[in-house]
Amino acid sequence: MDVTFFGVRGSTPVSGKDYVEFGGSTTSLDIITPQCQIIFDTGSGFRNIKIRDDLPVFIIYSHFHHDHIQGLAFNPSLFASRQDIYVCSALTDKADLRDKLQGYFSGSYFPVDAISALSHLEFIDFAMLNALLPAGHMMASIPLYHPGGASGYRLTAGDRTLCFFQDHEYEPASQVALHEFASYADLVVWDGMFTDAELQSKKGWGHSSVEQGIQFAAETVCKRLAIAHHAPTRTDTDIRTLQAKYENEIVFFAREDMALSI
Numbered sequence: 001m002d003v004t005f006f007g008v009r010g011s012t013p014v015s016g017k018d019y020v021e022f023g024g025s026t027t028s029l030d031i032i033t034p035q036c037q038i039i040f041d042t043g044s045g046f047r048n049i050k051i052r053d054d055l056p057v058f059i060i061y062s063h064f065h066h067d068h069i070q071g072l073a074f075n076p077s078l079f080a081s082r083q084d085i086y087v088c089s090a091l092t093d094k095a096d097l098r099d100k101l102q103g104y105f106s107g108s109y110f111p112v113d114a115i116s117a118l119s120h121l122e123f124i125d126f127a128m129l130n131a132l133l134p135a136g137h138m139m140a141s142i143p144l145y146h147p148g149g150a151s152g153y154r155l156t157a158g159d160r161t162l163c164f165f166q167d168h169e170y171e172p173a174s175q176v177a178l179h180e181f182a183s184y185a186d187l188v189v190w191d192g193m194f195t196d197a198e199l200q201s202k203k204g205w206g207h208s209s210v211e212q213g214i215q216f217a218a219e220t221v222c223k224r225l226a227i228a229h230h231a232p233t234r235t236d237t238d239i240r241t242l243q244a245k246y247e248n249e250i251v252f253f254a255r256e257d258m259a260l261s262i
């Protein structure tokens, strides 16, 4: 499983000299296995993902806040693709998912009806996904705690497992199911938008902390945990400071264009 972080910023894209190292694009994660391409969320980082024409392609949404969908209509290789691309979310059914994306990319919000133009997007119910994934691949979902809802995912491909938890407000005492869901994963992508200190005034905003990610990694015995969804105010210097304090052989701070094989 080859994993590339195309966007690791939360809430809004950012740019400028303070964001060169970790990047300013919002959430989009590209996963390539020998049999398929799976993309989690289409934040502004999605613009730079190369849609494969030689593999089945699946786009999976955690939820529909703008930082997780805004890049969909800006990817040239998506428009150029000649094959069906499957699109789904465990948070809603295929008709509602299409309506939400079409509403965002049309009318008062967008100059053309992008979803109608992308007629090769094949919207499917999440319940259909596993029947369409190649043999040896399996996707499971779990509800996350986030205003308006969000879905977490566990992708298994062969003997490797990746968990994608964006966006999520973690409550250690009440989220036993999430521990079981993520146990022994090869990689967990964690919503580390805040620090514990910042979290005190951000209860109910739907995000977790860096420190909670470290605790979660230890408790679930995952092999690697990526801190992502960096706050838009978090500069390269800020993240380097957090890195020096918290990074270890398991936990790391994701940066845009970072690629790893698990």
Ligand SMILES: [Zn+2]
Pocket (backbone or CB within 6 Å): 010, 011, 065, 067, 068, 167, 229
């Ligand atoms: Zn977000």
Ligand SMILES: [Zn+2]
Pocket (backbone or CB within 6 Å): 063, 065, 146, 167, 206
């Ligand atoms: Zn959100």
